[in-house]
Amino acid sequence: MRLTLPDRYFDYLPWAAATLLVAGVVHIVSVLLMPTVAPRDAYARLLATVGAAPVNRLVALPPMAPGAEALPFEDPAFAEAVCVYDLSQGMLRVTTNADGEDYIALSFHARAGRVFHAITDRAAIKGKIDVVIGDARQMDALQSASEEAPPQEVRITAPTKRGFVLVRALAKRPSDQARAREALAAVTCERFDPPKD
Template identity: 85%
Template structure:
């Protein structure tokens, strides 16, 4: 004897499929919007760790459980941040690179997106030199230096505010003091745009 499926099952099948589809779409959209809508994003956590109006590079405290200013930090790195606001001028980041010690810089926009990253391997003549500005500032800098060869890496930031995360690797726990010294040699300074 063969059991037949009730006709009501087929009546509810399209509704069940539509409900699952809508629930899946809502889930995907909420996961994708969470970094933008989160009140404690990486930019807010960075400002909380370094204060409201920092100048230059600010070293982050050593990592401790449940006290990390930024997510997914590695205790083998000494870290520091440069918070910038391009409405006050461009930012120049310079750092010496010796080729033996790992140094990494990542550039974060206000919405916590990383828009550029660089390591000491990209240093020119033992020096990392990067200028960050908005589109208008970069156009003014380009027109002012058409004749002169470009000596630095120029980055156009997607938003006026953001931060630069600098990481210096300590190969062994005993090298942490040396990694912090390398971190202190990184200079973040405001640069006035060229006059027309």
Template identity: 40%
Template sequence: MSNLTRFLLATLCGLVLAAGVHIVTVFLAPSFAENDAFGRLQETLTEDQAQLIGPAGGGPTWLPLPDPATAVAACAFDLSDGPVRVTAKTGQDFLSFSFHTKTRGVFFAVTDRAAIRGELELVVMTPRQLDEARAAEDENEPNRDVRIVAPQEQGYIVVRVAAPNPSQRAQAEAAAKAVTCTVDEDDDEAS
């Protein structure tokens, strides 16, 4: 083997190793972040209402490039305390929810089109909690909850309410803040 061949082989191996380290670092970086979205929303674990995180009245926000025509609120959840019930009243403005794990991203999304009689009720739970809820169900009384199985016990929910006109901004913010995220008492008693 000539020196040039050895040099090219060593350079190629170095580039492959560097690319591998780079890819692993990019994928692991979010799990080491201290000031991630879940960390910023941890205080909402003890509150019942979603916290407004969009630029209220043009104020500061930690969102990157927030949409001025959308009111954004969020709340964190920890399923080790039990399933979490998310409720919202729907109106004329578009309303959407996205459910995120603490580290892996979005695992479910839904809009106000899933509402029944102007109310949207969702229950986030682990697979074990879902099995327990199914076992405790009464066969004669069907359950109407929209059940969402989370891949991790901790995560957060982002609520977006459209405000197509600046005059509707306050109404959209009120609708976003009115979303409740509470530990579901009914499912706790059933388990």
């Protein structure tokens, strides 16, 4: 004797498929919208951590403690500093020396926290990292003012006027934290005014 499903169950199949499809679309849309509508995004958390720190200045983040991380997924092996920027006040230049022995990484984040560029000490030219950030209009003006960038200078077009640069220095051992913080102190983050012709 062969068991068969009653025909009425087949009447429910289109409704079940439609329900699963709608649930899937709602889930995907809510996940994609979460970074935009979240009130405590990375930018807001950093502003709360650094307080009234000036814009376009590097500020060392406090050492990590469980439950009091400034950013999610932080690694206690890194010393961190942040430079909150506002390109409406002018372009930004980030520079540091890289000796090849100490790992240092810079990640450039848009206002919503999305990374739009990253660089490490391995990209240093002649022992120096030199990055200039501006919006599209500022970069066009810089390109027209000078024929080409100096060989050691990296020019980045930011997708938003506001954002932040996260600088991380690796402490290979817990006793190297002081050395990692010294590497952070050597990083400069300041307003950049292109030379006039």
